[in-house]
Each structure stands twice: as structure tokens, then as C-alpha cells.
Amino acid sequence: MGWEEFLVAEPVLQARSLSKTYPSGDQTLGVLAAVDIAVAAGESVSIRGESGSGKSTLLNLLAGLDRPDAGELFWGGEAAHRLSLGELTARRGRFLGMVFQAYYLIPEIDAFANVLMGARMVGRVGAAERDRATALLKRVGLGERGHHLPAQLSGGERQRVAVARALMNRPRVILADEPTGNLDERSGDEIVSLLLEVCAEEQAALVLVTHNPAHALRAGRKFTLHNGTLGLMS
Structure with a gap:
């Protein structure tokens, strides 16, 4: 399959020959x-594959958490593969939001503080960020649960907190790695x-x-990801 079949207009995230x-x-x-993959702003893309097919490896490369042996990665047109580790880390916190299967919430702080942690990671916490954290919790259906610790929330509620945290810094891309893997069917669908x-x-x-x-x-x-290669689902 040729590269042209993966093109989108003005991709916000683009990988070439990773x-x-x-x-x-x-x-x-x-x-x-x-x-090869390219994704436009506001577009949703799914990548499906069996266990061990390389899905998480690909997501780690797209997130700049791992380096490819070859290929190019662009974040909003910027050559991310050429950035230093420090530059990648600084850029990632504002450009990307990530949602994981295991939630990765901090157990000692409440849901509101976990959402706000996204802003703390980039050194930007003020009234506007606190208001956004409150609004995001309400948007994900947890407006009355902000003071609850993760242990006091269901699995689906914890993942909602994780989604809100991922959106905290208004990222241009959300990478979700098996976000329903720990949830029942209904919660996963939600x-x-x-x-x-x-x-x-x-x-x-x-x-x-x-x-x-x-x-x-x-x-x-x-x-679909199979034998290390990415193809469009039929």
C-alpha cells in the first residue's frame, strides 16, 4: 500500500517509514x-492488532517515548525525531495527551488534583487551569466526584478522570492505548x-x-497492524 493512501490534509501528527x-x-x-500514518486535527483513527503486533510500540514512537531505528516523526509540522530528549519532554506535555489501560492516577490525591496534574507537569497552574480542571470533570460526568480519591471511584470513573487529565493542556493529539482493557463492556463502550x-x-x-x-x-x-506493517481495514 502506497504512502498516498495514508495522506490527510495538513496532518497534525505524521510518521514516515517508522x-x-x-x-x-x-x-x-x-x-x-x-x-506510515498521518492524522488531521479532530480526526479519529483506530489501530487494531493482536497481542504482540507492535501497537504499543507504535504508540510509544508516536509519543516520542521511544526512538525509532529509522523514519521520521512530525508533531504539528515540527520534526520531533530531531529534538533532544529534553526538548521532546517539554513539547510533549503541551502537544500530546495520553490515556492508558492502567489509568496511572496518583492514588494519594483526589480526582480534581489528578486532572490538574497535567497542568502542573508543564509548570502552569493558576485560576484558569483550576477552572478548566473543574469544567473537564463536569464534562466527563464527574462534576460531583472531584474530591474523591481514585480508590473511591469505579474503573470507568477512573478512566474518565484520566481522559480529563489528558485534555488538561488542550493538546492537539490524544493517544489512547487500550483505554478499555480494564473495563467491562458497558464501561468500555462509554x-x-x-x-x-x-x-x-x-x-x-x-x-x-x-x-x-x-x-x-x-x-x-x-x-490494522500485522507483522509490523500498517494497513487500512477493509
Whole structure:
């Protein structure tokens, strides 16, 4: 499949020929082979693949959490693959929001403080950020739960907090790595609906990595990852 089939107008996130290998004993294990993808602002994209297909590796590369062996990565037109580790870290906090299967909430602080942590990570906490954290909790259906600790919330509620935190800094891209993996079917469906809705409202691109075919089909464009290569779902 040619690169032209992956093009979108003015991509906010773009990868060209990303490749990644890992050592495995005396051999080298190829995980990704020349992966191309481009995502526009406000667009939703799903990436589906079996366990071990390289989905999380691809998301880590797109997030700048890992370096590719080859290829190029662009964040809003900026060559992210050329940035230093410090520059990547500083840029990531404002450009990307991430949602993980395991929530990664801080257990000792309440839901409001967990959402606000996104702003603290980039050194920007004031009245405007506090108001946004309050508004985001209300938007995700937890307006009355901001003072609750994570342990006092259900799995679905914890993931809603994680979604609000990911949106805190008005990122241009949300990367969601198996965000329903720890949830029951109903809660998982609700989280996917929430992600699609809030990303469209905020005009943030959504890249949803999932093994769930029903969730994958809800995205605007659907890809499959198999044997290290990315292809459009038929």
C-alpha cells in the first residue's frame, strides 16, 4: 500500500517509514517495518492488532517515548525525531495527551488534583487551569466526584478522570492505548464514546489503539497492524 493512501490534509501528527527492532537473544526482533500514518486535527483513527503486533510500540514512537531505528516523526509540522530528549519532554506535555489501560492516577490525591496534574507537569497552574480542571470533570460526568480519591471511584470513573487529565493542556493529539482493557463492556463502550466526543469538541486528533473490533470500527479511519506493517481495514 502506497504512502498516498495514508495522506490527510495538513496532518497534525505524521510518521514516515517508522521502523523499530529489539534484541532477542542472539537475534534481532523486527517489531515495526516502515510504518506510515498521518492524522488531521479532530480526526479519529483506530489501530487494531493482536497481542504482540507492535501497537504499543507504535504508540510509544508516536509519543516520542521511544526512538525509532529509522523514519521520521512530525508533531504539528515540527520534526520531533530531531529534538533532544529534553526538548521532546517539554513539547510533549503541551502537544500530546495520553490515556492508558492502567489509568496511572496518583492514588494519594483526589480526582480534581489528578486532572490538574497535567497542568502542573508543564509548570502552569493558576485560576484558569483550576477552572478548566473543574469544567473537564463536569464534562466527563464527574462534576460531583472531584474530591474523591481514585480508590473511591469505579474503573470507568477512573478512566474518565484520566481522559480529563489528558485534555488538561488542550493538546492537539490524544493517544489512547487500550483505554478499555480494564473495563467491562458497558464501561468500555462509554469510554470510547467519551473519547470520540471530547476529541471532536476540542478538535484534538485521536489515535485509539485497541484489540476490540467494535471499538476500532467507531473511528473515522481504521487501520490494522500485522507483522509490523500498517494497513487500512477493509
